[in-house]
Amino acid sequence: MKKLNIYDELRANEYPGRGIILGKSADGGSAVAAYFIMGRSENSRNRVFVGDGGGIRTEAHDPSKMKDPHLIIYAPVRVLGNKTIVTNGNQTDTIYDFMDRQYTFEQALRTREFEDDAPNYTPRISGIIRCGDAFNYALSIIKSAGGDPSSCQRFTFAYNNPIAGEGHFIHTYMGDGNPLLSFEGEPKRVGIDCGIDAFTDGLWNALNEDNKVSLFVRYIDIETGNTETRIVNKNK
Numbered sequence: 001m002k003k004l005n006i007y008d009e010l011r012a013n014e015y016p017g018r019g020i021i022l023g024k025s026a027d028g029g030s031a032v033a034a035y036f037i038m039g040r041s042e043n044s045r046n047r048v049f050v051g052d053g054g055g056i057r058t059e060a061h062d063p064s065k066m067k068d069p070h071l072i073i074y075a076p077v078r079v080l081g082n083k084t085i086v087t088n089g090n091q092t093d094t095i096y097d098f099m100d101r102q103y104t105f106e107q108a109l110r111t112r113e114f115e116d117d118a119p120n121y122t123p124r125i126s127g128i129i130r131c132g133d134a135f136n137y138a139l140s141i142i143k144s145a146g147g148d149p150s151s152c153q154r155f156t157f158a159y160n161n162p163i164a165g166e167g168h169f170i171h172t173y174m175g176d177g178n179p180l181l182s183f184e185g186e187p188k189r190v191g192i193d194c195g196i197d198a199f200t201d202g203l204w205n206a207l208n209e210d211n212k213v214s215l216f217v218r219y220i221d222i223e224t225g226n227t228e229t230r231i232v233n234k235n236k
Helices: 006-011 091-100 105-109 196-206
Strands: 019-024 030-038 047-052 055-060 077-080 083-087 124-130 136-145 148-160 166-171 188-191 212-221 227-233
Touching: 006 166, 006 188, 006 196, 019 083, 019 124, 019 136, 030 083, 030 124, 030 196, 047 212, 047 227, 077 091, 083 091, 091 105, 091 124, 105 124, 105 136, 105 148, 124 166, 136 166, 196 212, 196 227
Parallel strands: none
Antiparallel strands: 019 030, 019 166, 030 212, 047 055, 055 077, 077 083, 083 124, 124 136, 136 148, 166 188, 212 227
16 A cells, blocks of 8 residues: 555545544654544534543533534543543543453444434544554444445454554545545555654644644653643634
8 A cells, every 4th residue: 555645635635524543653662643523514613622631532612502412522532551542432432441341442343333423424433552562553444334324334454563654544534525425445554754743733734724623643652651742723
């Protein structure tokens, strides 16, 4: 698979929806995680990321304008020991709870399906990073069968011994539309060739100005577990 420029990928897609990037820093010392959300409706755009313990959660920027918290208020990032969980919905909690009871990432996600937002049936995308002696990461997508909600499809992609300066990118939608078409194929191989501030700025500036809402980026020292985090919200 060709390694893509992540910024070009984002610029070329007006509405990728929500996206997860997992990988390894260019110097080889850090695991990298990024998660962004976009929105077309006032309800979706009325959000910010805020820190929540070792992770983050979404909350309403203006609570008086919140119409329906269903599917848009959740904890995208949680930390369990040396594992960092990143998802686009409340399956973050499912993964956390199952893995805390010694089940696997895949076993947790078998209990979940795509979102109940007909006619889009938005995929649930999830990722997990394991640091320490055996650094690796995995990405998952749960989606309907070509928009048919009678069939649920689950795919997991595991990456062992990740290559420095590379990552993988998965997002919810192929692009804007009505209905929105679910992501297809394997996660995209992308470059991560800079430090956290340059990477954060590059991602944020590449996202569509009208539709972008919030961005989270974290670099995790693979050996020590120490973290650096950046959060950018369009709603200040």
